[in-house]
Amino acid sequence: MSKKLIRFDWAMKKLLRNKANFGILEGFLSELLRFDVTIESILESEGNKQDEYDKYNRVDILVKSQNNELMLVEVQNDSEIDYFHRMLFGVSKLVTEYIKEGEPYGTIKKIYSVNIVYFGLGQGKDYVYEYKGEFVGLHQKDILTPTTLQKQDFKVEKVADIFPKYFILKVNNFNNTAKDTLDEWVYFLKNSEVKDTFKAKGLDKAKEKMRYENLTEEEKKMYDRFQENRRIEMSVEYTAKLEAKQERNFEVAKNLISLGSDNEFIAKATELTIEQIEQLRSTKA
Known part of the structure; x- marks a missing residue:
């Protein structure tokens, strides 16, 4: 194996x-x-x-x-x-x-x-x-x-x-x-x-x-640090992508609210929750 x-x-x-x-x-x-x-x-x-x-x-x-x-x-x-x-x-x-x-x-x-x-x-x-x-x-x-x-x-x-x-x-x-x-x-x-x-x-x-x-003990430490740095960087990149997607969803939701769309339609279009959409409505008001 x-x-x-x-x-x-x-x-x-x-x-x-x-x-x-x-x-x-x-x-x-x-x-x-x-x-x-x-x-x-x-x-x-x-x-x-x-x-x-x-x-x-x-x-x-x-x-x-x-x-x-x-x-x-x-x-x-x-x-x-x-x-x-x-x-x-x-x-x-x-x-x-x-x-x-x-x-x-x-x-x-x-x-x-x-x-x-x-x-x-x-x-x-x-x-x-x-x-x-x-x-x-x-x-x-x-x-x-x-x-x-x-x-x-x-x-x-x-x-x-x-x-x-x-x-x-x-x-x-x-x-x-x-x-x-x-x-x-x-x-x-x-x-x-x-x-x-x-x-x-x-x-x-x-x-x-x-x-x-x-590997030597020193090499193991270096490799473990390399792997940890890679995991951290991947997490940072993933988080940044999620935040960017969320920001786009909020912008789309705001536009749909302005057009008079209902909450259910906006939720399907943006993956936002009804609570998040209602909060956007109250903020806009």
Whole structure:
């Protein structure tokens, strides 16, 4: 029977940066990108900072593979209307940071942006999205391809191989039915559990390394605080939504009272009680 493991986003901050645990992240990236990834090092990124923001619900980790590719993995729990733009900013920043002044543009490394989100980003029913950049002719509808010399020099087959590749995993859209090994990873990201039948790369190591009881006492305290902060933030967000809904209901009720609607109709339209509606009538009077 599977047991609950620590959350992946917390592990990214505290455990996955340890070379002994690289196999977990290597497995995830290999399953998602569909080729074997070996991590050479974890580079400095925004998520490395240990400050007041540490308790909140965004974390990233920047990986350099043995093939000199950069892989930015980010987990975001809270909804952000401009998240697509932040994905673009993050990759653009990497492009400029990891090319030295005076070097030819061809030295820019291939960048993968992997975004694990726990909110409704955009409109779409799937739970894994891949951005495939191609240049398509407006008139001939053909796809622009590299020259033979470019293919040889840059080791690419398509122009899209040069440009950053983006992935979005909308974890909450997943229906908990794992049909392949990538689904097994998505199941783990959503539920913090690894079933005994799962075979995906890296999950065996996650199952071993990410058990709560294997943490040090200090790590347990940090993880418990992280979980408590998350619960508090979720409660605050839920309360704010309820209060906003209640405020809208009061405004609708006031308008309906002005139009001469009876209490029963207003109650059905706003979910307010008869007592609340009567109080609004007396206040209005």
